[in-house]
Amino acid sequence: MLFASILLQMFILIGTLFVVQVVWHVPVFEQIAASWTTLLILFGYNLILGPLGEELGWSGFVLNELQKRFSPIKAALIVGVTWECWHASLWLMSGYMGMDLLLYIVCFMVSIIVVSIMITVFYNLNHNLVIPILIHQLFNYLLAIQLGDRLPILLVRSVLYLIVAVGLVLVNDKKCLYK
Incomplete structure (x- = not known):
């Protein structure tokens, strides 16, 4: 599960x-932060700022409670929309x-709701909070290390x-997504 979640995130980054x-003629080497210091600081900053705390609440508590009343896919959508509202202030800070x-x-x-479904x-599949934390961390971190205009990057990432x-919904068995 760990390897699969990392592999999917790498597919999205690549x-x-x-x-x-x-599409926008930006060479790959100009799209990624190259400084090891920057990469390490962004990794730590993003881990502490979001995934460690948020996933204890979103996946460890809210998702579990919602799945007692709703199917996993409905619970994921509810968490995704709630998580989206939680981050609404970022819209205003986008510029x-x-x-x-x-x-x-x-x-x-779209990005947050589908990441909620992935999580x-x-x-x-494993009932371990390490995977949601990892997915959330890579979602934040891989966006943070990509340089340039956020809008085209976010557009492409949301589609991917x-x-x-x-794909995950289609290939996973019903016990994972439906009551």
Whole structure:
């Protein structure tokens, strides 16, 4: 499970780098932070800022409680929408306005909701909080180390995360996603 969750995140990172290079003509080496100091600081900062605390609440408590009343997929959607509202202040800090802000919000919403589905699938397969923390950490960290305009990066990532989440839902058995 650990390897699969890391592999899926790497697929999304490589896919994002490739699409941004092809569509927006930004070379891959200009898209990634190259300083080891920056990479380490961002890793620690992102781990402490979000996944360690949030996943204890979102996956360790809220998801478990919701799955007592709803199917896992419904619980994942509820957690995803709630998690999205939790992060709504980030929309205002994005610096985008008008249609760019609307697109940013939609991409952000899609990303968080489908990451919630990914987390639910993996959590229900192993009932270990390490995987949700890892998925959340890589989601934040791999976005943080990508340089450049956030909007095209988030647009591509949201589509790739959606593809991965749909794939996970389709290939996993019913006990993992439905009551």
